[in-house]
């Protein structure tokens with residue numbers, strides 16, 4: 001299980017470099033808010049770790065999503081991550097296909113992460129369980145779960161351990177990896193180890209509980225020690 005930490009700035013990225021994956025995002029623009037390409041590029045230049053970049057909580061805009069994904073890959077992201085903030089399987093397939101092609105045609109070694117929301121019912125968006133087979137069929141690499149609305153309620157409030165284990169197993173059978181996130185706390189780590197996804201993604205946990213605070217290097221190291 002790898003630890004992905006989501007800094008919102010270059011200075012926070014310096015505090016996150018112990019993590020397995022540095023996930024560049026802009027939380028003020030949403031759960032998977034995109035940061036600037038020059039921020040991704042600079043973090044990539046010193047991180048010495050794989051860099052992930054969120055490109056946004058997208059509506060059904062395959063062209064915009066593909067161009068954002070290509071931009072993130074060109075800026076140096078090793079993982080390109082999109083959130084699907086709309087409903088409908090056919091529309092989801094169009095966006096996933098477009099994003100995967102935009103990254104893989106030029107950068108076949110890079111990873112595409114398709115995120116759905118554990119709170120998809122209140123978001124009115126597609127379920128992560130519906131996303132995963134589409135992601136696998138389109139050649140993406142990971143299906144992810146995060147919370148869409150960051151009001152402190154965790155992914156475990158919407159999907160229990162059994163459901164998340166079923167999601168992870170389904171993805172493994174489909175040949176893709178699983179990334180789990182969404183207001184995870186230290187007390188969730190034992191359950192996460194039992195679920196055993198490839199990646200867990202955190203921000204609030206390593207900010208001391210408040211995702212609007214600043215990432216603390218000591219908490220990144222504590223999280224890593226608990227996970228590995």
Ligand SMILES: O=C[C@H](O)COP(=O)(O)O
Nearest residue numbers: 006183201202203204211
């Ligand atoms: O990709 C991971 C997210 O940034 C998680 O943020 P959070 O732990 O504050 O919900």
